[in-house]
Amino acid sequence: MPQVGKLLVNLLAIAAIGVGGGLGSAWYMVEAGSRLTTRSFGPWTTWIAAGRPDADPYTRAHSARNGLLPIASTLELSFYAKTDSDGGQLQSACDYAVTVEGLEGAWWNLAAFDRRGGLIANAADRFSFSGDNAMREPDGRAVIVVARDARPGNWLPVGAGKMTLALTVQDAVMAAAVHAGGSIKPLPTIRKIGCR
């Protein structure tokens, strides 16, 4: 009987470490990424090699699994934020002020999605702001308020549940800096205004 118990423990160890560890670590690397495949700037994360023909297997798997079709990160970067600048989860019960400052010379777009990448239905039929249509403050900043209820100025409406903000920046110089591990123009801050 002790031999049977030992065999059982060994089989369980193989299953837990081998199958669980192997598939679990692959899932984590594909979904969340690592320092090898992503770079984070405050709450914003981007996949360094997204869309590139020479992308690593994790980046390819990430795009394929999520049904993404990114433009090569040599020209355009897609940043995603699931938290505010203080680390709190982005949720529609709260209002947020996204301040875009310092992206002069680059074309950018900020959109709100649910966690699965779906657009959030709203009566205003507004889903994003870009550098072309966001109203500016006198000092040149663009402050976009992400909130469920209407707000004056740049209001990006959202629905119920957790959300993801997606920031697209078209700037080849910035893209090269991200790939090379260098510093980049400051990305927008996401400040929680308040919650219901």
Place this chain on the structure above:
Amino acid sequence: MNPRLPTPALSESRWPNLAPPRLEVRQRPRPAPPGWLRKIHWRTAIGALLLAGILHVTATLAVPLLGPGMAYHKLRELLPANTMVVVPPLRPGKQLLPFLMPDAYYGICRYSLANGPITVSAPLADLGWTLSLHTPHGDNFYVIPGQQQRTTDLSLVVVPAAEKSGDLIPAVTRRAPAASEDQIASPSQEGLIIIRAPLKGLAWKGEAEAALARAKCTLGANS
């Protein structure tokens, strides 16, 4: 004994031969590994780690091949081959792909090079506009952005990669290599050509629609 006199020193030869004092540091007893852990053979542990590595690599490489969520597979069923389809700005529940930029028109052509090269003509009206070519696996092998407040009329010929190199396909089907710079070699026989036209606002809708109406994706090369 007179207390004023110094204490007589004991000569070295008369020192008692005592053992040095032992300093003992009390250590906490290490907790014994749980019984089940001691039952795992070291060969099992190494085997499990190897299995984990194999499964990790296999799963990672298999995802793009299986790819139930792959963008191309989703779009292939919706789009006719070698035809430019203009998709109006996305709405909730009517998205082509997740996280695709909203408030933009898209001109999409699913190309197939099985019957020859494809000619693409497209205007890029402003900053933010892009024309990009993707393989079925999502590799964006060519992209060109629009310029600020200046319409760029593009005309590209998409040819198979082997045709551009000119020596990997039979001479009968080989087209004379054109020296034009607008020839793009596609690494795959099929793929997607996507024109993205972001809307600045509702006032620009007509302008974007008119520009995209000029976008074409046709079989055959002009050159």
